[in-house]
Amino acid sequence: MTVLPRALAVMDADTFALQFDDSRLRRLGELATLGQTVWTASLDAPQVQSQLADVEVLVTSWGVPVLDEAALSRMPALKAVFHCAGSVRTFATEAMWDRGITVCNGADANAVPVAEFTFASIILAGKRAQVLANDARTHRGERAYATARGERSNLGRTIGIVGYSRIGRRVVAMLRQLQDVTILVADPFADPAEVTAAGATLLSLADMLPRVDILSIHAPELPSTRHMIGAAELAALPDQATIINTARGSLIDTDALTQECRTGRLTAILDVTDPEPLPADSELHDLPNVILTPHVAGSLGTETRRMVDDALADLARFTSGTPLQARVAREDMEYSA
DSSP: OOOOOEEEEESOHHHHHHHOOHHHHHHHHHHSEEEEEEEESOTTOGGGTTTGGGOOEEEEOTTOOOOOHHHHHTOTTOOEEEESSSOOTTTOOHHHHHTTOEEEOOHHHHHHHHHHHHHHHHHHHHTTHHHHHHHTTTSTTOOGGGGGGOOOOOSSOEEEEEOOSHHHHHHHHHHTTSTTOEEEEEOTTSOHHHHHHTTOEEOOHHHHGGGOSEEEEOOOOOGGGTTSBOHHHHHHSOTTOEEEEOSOGGGBOHHHHHHHHHTTSOEEEESSOSSSSOOTTOGGGTOTTEEEOOSOSSOOGGGGHHHHHHHHHHHHHHHHTOOOSSBOOGGGGGTOO
16 A cells, blocks of 8 residues: 655645645645645744654645755655746755755646747737737727738748747647748757757747747746847847747846837837836836736636646656656756746
8 A cells, every 4th residue: 555645735825725726635635644734834833843854745836935954954754845836946955956855846837828828929919919909099090000010910920939948849839820830949958850840940049030020938037048138139130020028027138128119110028027017117118019918928826726736646656656747857957947
């Protein structure tokens, strides 16, 4: 008979209430031995002190504290962390990797809504729909203004994907639905054969930029990727090109983007910004060719339960000794979000 690991859920209260509905809480109880306290927002909470020494598995999400040496010393039996969210950067430490603790996350599940949002944004951008919706406020009772925004079509577009990440790969697959579309990928770590098999062409960023109608950013936030789209890169884009960012705001130089959008030459669809949120006096708020949304592309509401399902699926694999699907390794931290 399989001995179930002792588990504790660690995340903020609102997240636990949202992600662990009755069916998922019941599933957790089937996969692990739960103490008198199932969930805590803090490892310092009095009610969990008697449990920490025996905890073998943490099920975490937004609000989990940093798992540094001090925290880990209180959980000597800890073997694995199953994170019901995307990036583990907010809590993962060298002490955790040094102890050989298994870590899994929900990045694959979180990629689903971001890719959906991006694909929808690309379709709307092809028709100039978002910008024309802004223009409608100042061109009431008119229709001729629509022609001022250039071609309005999703046929024969060239779309550039920067970062062949989990999300980037999903977006490429979705784009295959479009007719006569050319899909370009820029990612120095991507496998050329894999990109070709997906129906795209791998190029350098410099070679890609002058060719695209729409540029979509899906790279991780790293020191090496900060402002990877700067003044020179923006200048290389063709007139009337659209840039979409659902990754991280710091990947684009905000000042350079503001200068380009001020001229009306480019359109920007930004779900993330740098800083986030933008200052109230940022010019980007007022430009009709800039569309701003408040970081809504990723998993929200019930969408976050996909990540719980993936985490619990890997917990089941961990308990049965079968290979994990969403394991994160120390070396992954060098290039992943």
